[in-house]
Amino acid sequence: MVVLGIVAADPEPTYGYRIAHRLKQSGMGQIKGGTLYPVLARLEAEGLIASSWGEGDGGPGRKFITITPFGRDELKRRAEEWRAFIRIALDVLPDELDS
Amino acid sequence: MTNQVLGRWSSWRDKAILELRMKNVPGHEIGEILSEVETHVEETGETPDDAFGDPVIYARKRAASIEVAPNDASSLITSAIGGGIGGLILAHSAWQLGAGQPVLGGIPAWIGLLLGVAVLAFVFHRIEPDLITDPRSGRALDSVRSM
Numbered sequence: 305m306v307v308l309g310i311v312a313a314d315p316e317p318t319y320g321y322r323i324a325h326r327l328k329q330s331g332m333g334q335i336k337g338g339t340l341y342p343v344l345a346r347l348e349a350e351g352l353i354a355s356s357w358g359e360g361d362g363g364p365g366r367k368f369i370t371i372t373p374f375g376r377d378e379l380k381r382r383a384e385e386w387r388a389f390i391r392i393a394l395d396v397l398p399d400e401l402d403s
Numbered sequence: 404m405t406n407q408v409l410g411r412w413s414s415w416r417d418k419a420i421l422e423l424r425m426k427n428v429p430g431h432e433i434g435e436i437l438s439e440v441e442t443h444v445e446e447t448g449e450t451p452d453d454a455f456g457d458p459v460i461y462a463r464k465r466a467a468s469i470e471v472a473p474n475d476a477s478s479l480i481t482s483a484i485g486g487g488i489g490g491l492i493l494a495h496s497a498w499q500l501g502a503g504q505p506v507l508g509g510i511p512a513w514i515g516l517l518l519g520v521a522v523l524a525f526v527f528h529r530i531e532p533d534l535i536t537d538p539r540s541g542r543a544l545d546s547v548r549s550m
Contacts, residue, residue: 320439321446337443337454338461341436346468357438357538365539366442 422462493519
């Protein structure tokens with residue numbers, strides 16, 4: 305879902321390397337290609353993102369990725385579920401632990 | 404790519420291809436997976452092993468999420484039988500033509516020859532190679548064409 309959020313936040317079609325870079329910038333750590341691309345393939349199979357190959361910036365051809373309208377709806381729904389879950393978890397956890 | 408990097412990439416790619424083929428992943432999907440790896444390592448400067456790990460394990464991971472058609476045994480058997488019949492008609496007709504005799508049923512041998520060629524052409528036309536295509540160029544990968 306975080307990867308979907310990164311794709312959705314990009315105003316332009318994005319690509320694997322850029323997504324990995326954004327994930328690192330957002331504090332998610334270094335995500336290896338071997339982890340990222342299977343996730344992207346799964347998101348595409350679910351119809352949440354779409355991809356097409358195009359020219360890179362003077363480099364190799366890139367697989368550009370965009371979020372689909374269904375992906376945006378799902379992201380909104382899943383984000384709300386996560387927020388609800390986090391609220392419950394925070395309610396359960398004590399504010400401070402007794403020493 | 405330098406020769407060393409190219410050699411490492413070729414080795415990684417060939418191992419991945421073998422595993423993906425063994426898992427019946429269609430050629431266009433294999434091309435997609437390999438192109439992702441190649442462009443990623445070219446952009447990051449990482450090696451395929453660093454970025455994607457062991458090629459066999461990565462291939463298995465990707466194959467597991469792709470719906471693959473089971474081996475079409477009936478199509479293979481039909482092609483084998485068709486090829487056998489076509490070859491028999493051709494060989495028998497050629498033999499009879501050489502002997503100046505008609506084929507079975509009094510049909511002229513040259514018609515039998517044409518029939519045999521037609522059957523074989525039909526059978527071979529049905530067998531389409533599942534080439535691995537590069538989605539960036541639409542071309543089949545050279546190293547795979549010869550496999």
